[in-house]
Amino acid sequence: MSIGLSLPRADGAEKLSGRATYTADIALPGMLHAKLLRSSHAHARLLRVDAGRARTAPGVHAVLTRDDVPEGLMPVYGYFIKDQPIVATDRVRHVGDIIAAVAAETEAQAVAALALIEVEYEALPVVASIEAALAEDAPELFPQAPIGFVPAYGEGARGALRPAKNICFEFGYRMGDAAVFDRCDHVFEDEFRFSRMWHFHLEPFVSVADARDGRIEIWSSNQNPFPLRKELSRIFRMPENAITVRVPYVGGGFGSKNNCKTEPAAVLLSMLAGRPVRLALTLAEGFLTNTQHAAILRLRTGVMSDGRLVARQSHIELDAGAYSDASPLVAEKAGYRIPGPYAWEHVESLCRCVMTNTAPAGPFRGFGGTQATWASESQIDMIARRLGISPLAMRQKNLLKLHQAYMPGESGVDSDMEDGLQTVLAAIHHTPAPDRGLGFAVGFKDGGGVNKPAQARVKVSTNGDVFLGCGTVEIGQGARTAIPQIVAEILGTSATRIRVAPIDTDHTPFDQGTNASSGIAVMGQAVARAATAVRDQVLGFAAAQMGTPPETLRLEDWHIIRGNERLPLGPMIMRYYGGTGFEFTADGFFKPDSDHHAPLEAQCVYWEIGWAAAEVEVDRGTGQFTVTQLVVAGDAGRAINPMLCRGQDEGSAIMGYAQAMFETMRYDAAGELLNGDPLHYRVPLAEDLPARFTTLTLEQGHGPGPFGSKGLGEGAMLPVAAAIANALEDAVGIRITELPLTPERVLRALDNLEKATA
Amino acid sequence: MPPETIRFTLDGRAAAITAEPTEPLAHALREHCGAQGVRVACSRAVCGACTVLVDGLPAASCAMFLWQVEGCAVETVARLKAHPLQEAFARHGAFQCGYCTGGFLMLAKALLAENPSPSRAEIAEYLSSNICRCTGYSVIIEAVEEAAAAMRAPA
Numbered sequence: 062m063s064i065g066l067s068l069p070r071a072d073g074a075e076k077l078s079g080r081a082t083y084t085a086d087i088a089l090p091g092m093l094h095a096k097l098l099r100s101s102h103a104h105a106r107l108l109r110v111d112a113g114r115a116r117t118a119p120g121v122h123a124v125l126t127r128d129d130v131p132e133g134l135m136p137v138y139g140y141f142i143k144d145q146p147i148v149a150t151d152r153v154r155h156v157g158d159i160i161a162a163v164a165a166e167t168e169a170q171a172v173a174a175l176a177l178i179e180v181e182y183e184a185l186p187v188v189a190s191i192e193a194a195l196a197e198d199a200p201e202l203f204p205q206a207p208i209g210f211v212p213a214y215g216e217g218a219r220g221a222l223r224p225a226k227n228i229c230f231e232f233g234y235r236m237g238d239a240a241v242f243d244r245c246d247h248v249f250e251d252e253f254r255f256s257r258m259w260h261f262h263l264e265p266f267v268s269v270a271d272a273r274d275g276r277i278e279i280w281s282s283n284q285n286p287f288p289l290r291k292e293l294s295r296i297f298r299m300p301e302n303a304i305t306v307r308v309p310y311v312g313g314g315f316g317s318k319n320n321c322k323t324e325p326a327a328v329l330l331s332m333l334a335g336r337p338v339r340l341a342l343t344l345a346e347g348f349l350t351n352t353q354h355a356a357i358l359r360l361r362t363g364v365m366s367d368g369r370l371v372a373r374q375s376h377i378e379l380d381a382g383a384y385s386d387a388s389p390l391v392a393e394k395a396g397y398r399i400p401g402p403y404a405w406e407h408v409e410s411l412c413r414c415v416m417t418n419t420a421p422a423g424p425f426r427g428f429g430g431t432q433a434t435w436a437s438e439s440q441i442d443m444i445a446r447r448l449g450i451s452p453l454a455m456r457q458k459n460l461l462k463l464h465q466a467y468m469p470g471e472s473g474v475d476s477d478m479e480d481g482l483q484t485v486l487a488a489i490h491h492t493p494a495p496d497r498g499l500g501f502a503v504g505f506k507d508g509g510g511v512n513k514p515a516q517a518r519v520k521v522s523t524n525g526d527v528f529l530g531c532g533t534v535e536i537g538q539g540a541r542t543a544i545p546q547i548v549a550e551i552l553g554t555s556a557t558r559i560r561v562a563p564i565d566t567d568h569t570p571f572d573q574g575t576n577a578s579s580g581i582a583v584m585g586q587a588v589a590r591a592a593t594a595v596r597d598q599v600l601g602f603a604a605a606q607m608g609t610p611p612e613t614l615r616l617e618d619w620h621i622i623r624g625n626e627r628l629p630l631g632p633m634i635m636r637y638y639g640g641t642g643f644e645f646t647a648d649g650f651f652k653p654d655s656d657h658h659a660p661l662e663a664q665c666v667y668w669e670i671g672w673a674a675a676e677v678e679v680d681r682g683t684g685q686f687t688v689t690q691l692v693v694a695g696d697a698g699r700a701i702n703p704m705l706c707r708g709q710d711e712g713s714a715i716m717g718y719a720q721a722m723f724e725t726m727r728y729d730a731a732g733e734l735l736n737g738d739p740l741h742y743r744v745p746l747a748e749d750l751p752a753r754f755t756t757l758t759l760e761q762g763h764g765p766g767p768f769g770s771k772g773l774g775e776g777a778m779l780p781v782a783a784a785i786a787n788a789l790e791d792a793v794g795i796r797i798t799e800l801p802l803t804p805e806r807v808l809r810a811l812d813n814l815e816k817a818t819a
Numbered sequence: 820m821p822p823e824t825i826r827f828t829l830d831g832r833a834a835a836i837t838a839e840p841t842e843p844l845a846h847a848l849r850e851h852c853g854a855q856g857v858r859v860a861c862s863r864a865v866c867g868a869c870t871v872l873v874d875g876l877p878a879a880s881c882a883m884f885l886w887q888v889e890g891c892a893v894e895t896v897a898r899l900k901a902h903p904l905q906e907a908f909a910r911h912g913a914f915q916c917g918y919c920t921g922g923f924l925m926l927a928k929a930l931l932a933e934n935p936s937p938s939r940a941e942i943a944e945y946l947s948s949n950i951c952r953c954t955g956y957s958v959i960i961e962a963v964e965e966a967a968a969a970m971r972a973p974a
Contacts, residue, residue: 067912069909069910069912070909070912070914072917073908073909073914075917076914076917076920077896077899077905077908077909077914077917077920077924078856078896078897078899078905079854079855079856079857079858079895079896079897079920079921080855080856080897081917082855083858083918085858085859086855260952261950261952262916262952263858263860263861263866263868263916263918263919263950263951263952264858264860264916264918265860310916310917311916312858312860312916312917312918313915313916313918313952313953315952343862344860344861344862344863344866345861345862345863536916537915537916537917537953538915539912539915704911704912705912707912707958708912708915708953708954708955708958711954711955711957711958712915712952712953712954712955713955714955715955715956738863739860739861739863739865739866740861740863740865744950744952745955745956746946746947746950746956747942747943747944747946747947747956747959747960748943748944748947749947750943750955750956750957754955754957
């Protein structure tokens with residue numbers, strides 16, 4: 062039996078010895094090394110890009126500028142809007158935008174050659190923030206509409222491309238009648254600001270591409286091999302079976318390694334050079350490549366005097382940065398999740414992606430849910446206090462009940478929200494004292510992606526050796542440990558007998574990507590179906606051999622069990638199939654049904670919930686405060702591997718904690734990132750942990766995944782910042798609506814409070 | 820700069836690299852000695868993924884010159900074989916993506932050589948020279964505590 066065991070990670074031998082292979086370790090014969098020339102301007106017209114001297118520099122085999130892109134390619138990429146060029150054409154739109162690339166025999170030669178490229182800019186006005194981009198006199202960042210399309214939506218939801226200047230996409234959702242606001246006893250309007258983090262995955266973006274003879278072979282640190290194959294096929298106008306994507310271990314991503322990063326430039330350089338090309342960015346270049354979305358969130362919430370929530374209108378602006386990347390999807394999620402896990406009569410959300418001259422924002426753990434939870438859970442607390450109701454009672458009154466539909470046409474929530482809240486409150490040992498406070502929050506998101514298909518293949522050899530083919534990338538989450546546990550349980554064998562095949566898009570069954578906490582709840586279902594089908598084949602085979610109905614048989618350690626009989630399968634298989642034996646093989650497929658009544662065109666697979674309770678102590682003299690306790694819980698439904706569940710929740714919670722306390726990207730008005738370097742950008746260290754930090758994995762048993770499981774990995778991040786902000790108000794009566802919760806902001810809020818009450 | 824031959828020991832064996840002496844040590848170890856477990860991440864001596872031991876002391880090999888290890892004993896994660904730290908890291912799930920792991924193991928080895936009975940706070944402080952973005956650190960601290968206890972126990 063494998064389910065529920067904290068089996069050690071299957072990648073331990075490789076990772077603890079340093080032998081694990083990442084893309085950074087891939088080397089091909091004749092491989093060249095590439096580097097990129099990046100814009101020093103946040104917004105400028107490119108008057109001249111002259112790479113003449115670079116082309117003849119020592120060791121240089123290929124130079125890529127706008128003049129080197131072959132005719133007939135579609136050299137732009139993006140999820141729904143294809144607006145990001147492989148190399149800049151007419152203008153640059155952020156500091157770090159890619160202008161040129163060089164492939165040379167060594168990295169040092171590539172760097173030296175880049176210095177010989179002459180670029181003449183004509184500076185354009187810069188819009189480095191949401192406000193600046195929306196100003197009436199702001200320059201238009203994309204004078205011509207890029208290619209784009211709107212995803213399909215169901216009841217109540219809609220999307221639009223370029224609804225206004227510098228807005229690449231907006232998502233809207235509406236349910237119920239706005240007239241209910243007139244019946245509300247109170248309507249509260251509040252504005253929140255959400256900061257912007259960088260993923261800080263330790264393995265920098267890296268690809269090795271070999272694009273010769275009409276084929277592309279690429280190794281890449283990428284979490285979505287199949288969407289990458291499709292995007293490369295579109296850019297280079299090549300059939301998908303001419304492209305092979307291989308993904309070794311990935312050294313962290315947290316969202317950043319979705320879709321194209323280094324891949325198109327590496328492929329194009331390899332085509333130009335006729336040699337394999339390795340393009341490895343530095344960690345610092347990551348800051349210029351993809352980030353979280355900063356946001357301004359305005360909420361208008363109508364309530365009754367007894368605390369019953371009635372209606373919520375929200376208006377969210379996301380800072381999408383210079384290219385649209387995944388912003389339309391993040392907007393959809395932020396706009397859809399902003400009501401939070403509460404029962405409403407009316408909801409109206411609008412979320413817009415605002416283009417600015419900053420690094421492109423894209424997928425980041427939480428994916429719009431972190432922004433939404435920060436605002437929603439802050440405001441729920443604020444309203445409770447204004448009405449003189451306890452924040453707990455306020456939530457108890459309004460939380461969705463288990464199985465209650467989130468929105469009309471949507472699936473029911475599959476966690477007991479109040480049970481989770483009571484669990485974290487019971488685990489935090491809070492005793493009131495002056496300047497000490499308790500806060501809590503419920504993080505909420507639809508989990509498992511939207512309408513996401515997954516396929517898997519399970520094979521068992523004559524001796525009972527199992528092969529699993531599945532496209533879930535091992536990015537740290539433990540997919541290669543937990544997913545085999547599902548197979549082992551179904552086949553009645555040990556997880557150590559399961560070999561997970563390396564990812565290679567020629568052989569690996571199709572998968573949409575390693576994202577949206579979908580590994581267990583979506584891919585896990587495909588894997589469970591494949592394993593069940595193989596088991597049924599084996600039992601059917603044995604039943605035919607034994608002349609007995611298959612229902613009387615069961616599989617255990619590659620033996621057939623019938624009553625007290627225990628027959629080894631190997632000899633039975635060889636008697637029938639011959640001495641070389643056989644492989645039983647089956648595929649499994651899972652996709653939520655398409656459903657036009659569901660707002661996002663398919664019902665949510667499962668709901669990913671995170672509960673947090675925080676205790677803070679505030680020094681009124683300095684504004685410094687300490688999180689003395691942090692308790693975070695997630696609901697695994699059923700924990701396939703409790704050790705891995707804890708790992709996901711704990712890492713996630715600390716990212717939320719860092720965002721609450723200090724971690725943030727800082728841009729100036731000229732679009733220059735002030736702390737875009739590992740030395741100046743602060744991420745949490747071991748010594749930053751709260752004095753008491755506990756994560757709890759709940760197993761409420763209502764998940765749709767194998768054995769009642771759900772996904773984890775993002776939920777625990779969602780509620781942390783709001784819980785800490787709520788604790789600050791409990792401690793000293795201040796309300797901070799902007800992240801991070803720095804001592805300066807605390808001190809200013811304390812001063813303002815003193816002035817207001819003086 | 821003309822190449823020079825730098826001699827040192829790597830994981831207990833004699834090593835010699837003929838290269839520019841100002842080449843970053845991490846790069847030299849990976850390219851010339853196949854030391855794959857030395858991971859390069861920040862290249863700024865900030866994250867510690869490239870941590871090796873030089874004469875027993877932890878060092879960020881991305882920010883050292885090759886010439887600095889002339890005559891020194893250099894140890895990488897490949898030196899560890901069924902080490903109590905590796906076993907404790909496996910038991911506690913003290914790694915996820917694994918990119919920082921070699922560096923953390925070497926850092927923890929240096930800590931336990933210096934202080935065989937560190938308190939939790941001492942472990943957290945010492946390990947704060949490296950970055951792990953995945954785990955949230957608690958499991959790494961627990962693994963180091965357990966390895967320390969195992970290494971103190973009489974054989």
